[in-house]
Amino acid sequence: MLSSTRYRPYFSYKLWADSEPAYGLESFHCEMKRGFRRIRNQEPLVKALIDTDSNAQVIGHLAQRGVFEFHADPQLLDRSDGVELVADLLQLQQLDPEIAERVTLILERYHAQPILRGKQILILERGDEKLPKPLLLKLQRKQVNFFAVMDCVYIEPDGTIHILDFKTGKSKFDERQAYTYLFAAQHLYPGQPVVASFYNLESQKRSRVIRTSPVQLQRLEIIFAKIAQQLAENSNHHRNNPAAFNLIFQPNPGIQCQHCPFPSICDYAEHHDNTHPED
Ligand code: SF4
Known part of the structure; x- marks a missing residue:
């Protein structure tokens, strides 16, 4: 029980x-x-894979943080250098250039069209x-x-x-x-x-x-x-019978392994080039 x-x-x-x-x-x-x-x-190996953020996750977190910073100091939305200032707060220059470029574009678009401006924000x-x-x-x-x-x-x-x-x-x-x-x-x-x-x-x-x-x-x-x-x-069920993992949670290998965090530890993975973890 x-x-x-x-x-x-x-x-x-x-x-x-x-x-x-x-x-x-x-x-x-x-x-x-x-x-x-x-x-x-x-399990350490599984935990490490779960804790590794994919580029998509990193971009999602930084985009949210960017919106937060614009509204923490709304003057940033009026300043012509607002995007650069938020990019500095997010330390984009230290990141992978592809991530930095996409997040900068997100900041520019939000700066041009700040959809929360004037809203009564609770959270x-x-x-x-x-x-x-x-x-x-x-x-x-x-x-x-x-x-x-x-x-x-x-x-x-x-x-x-x-x-x-x-x-x-x-x-x-x-x-x-x-x-x-x-x-x-x-x-x-x-x-x-x-x-x-x-x-x-x-x-x-x-x-x-x-x-x-x-x-x-x-x-x-x-x-x-x-x-x-x-x-x-x-x-x-798994606690009582760990060996039955693949019966309790049946694998379904395929193209989806490409977007799964676990191919490196999964006995059933179909390996493809450019495998990377995802959310
Ligand atoms: S790698 Fe394993 S767990 Fe991930 S989708 Fe493929 S079969 Fe499923």
């Missing part, structure tokens, strides 16, 4: 993404990746936070640590709470992330109207504005409880 003092089931958008493929990406889904990331994550993350604090929620009568770290929350002029998630790169907006935030928001901002959306700081594209109904929130609770419980059961 799992001891409640040792392990409390948890839920996060990333666990959802590791547990169920996004629509249309079913054939690329690998359960074993979830096993490495969620169960074997304290704006720096982008370099350590382990986030979970909400302790009861899902389907079970206590669950619920992680929902929001990049930015602001209040619309009509009082609606708007949760905004920043993106970089070419990945599609995954609305499951917005639903995770909207679910958390009913506990963080009870009784208040809440919406969520995405904004890509590189392409300057916005998503649609996403809302939830009470019925959707009930359905989400069932999904979240199931995913948290499934991982708890997998964890228990």
Whole structure:
């Protein structure tokens, strides 16, 4: 049996993404990746691979930090040298030139079109936070640590709470992330109207504005409880029988190994050139 003092089931958008493929990406889904990331994550080799940020992750963190710095001192948005000053704060000149170039472009675009300007901002993350604090929620009568770290929350002029998630790169907006935030928001901002959306700081594209109904929130609770419980059961199973790792978390090698952090330790990996870790 799992001891409640040792392990409390948890839920996060990333666990959802590791547990169920996004629509249309079913054939690329690998359960074993979830096993490495969620169960074997304290093994030194696995931990080192998880802790190694890919270029995409580094760019995402720096872009968020750039937005944070612009709003920590809003005069930077008015100054013609604002981009250079923020680039200095981010120490871009010390980074890989390709990363520095992409982040500089992001800063220039944000400086030209600062979408948070004039907004009543409640939360704006720096982008370099350590382990986030979970909400302790009861899902389907079970206590669950619920992680929902929001990049930015602001209040619309009509009082609606708007949760905004920043993106970089070419990945599609995954609305499951917005639903995770909207679910958390009913506990963080009870009784208040809440919406969520995405904004890509590189392409300057916005998503649609996403809302939830009470019925959707009930359905989400069932999904979240199931995913948290499934991982708890997998964890228990693996603890009792570590040799069954590949049966509990079945591998699905293929092109997806190229975008997986674990080919160097995975017996089933398909190796390709230019393999690199990803989120
Ligand atoms: S390397 Fe391939 S098979 Fe192994 S965990 Fe990653 S995606 Fe799955």
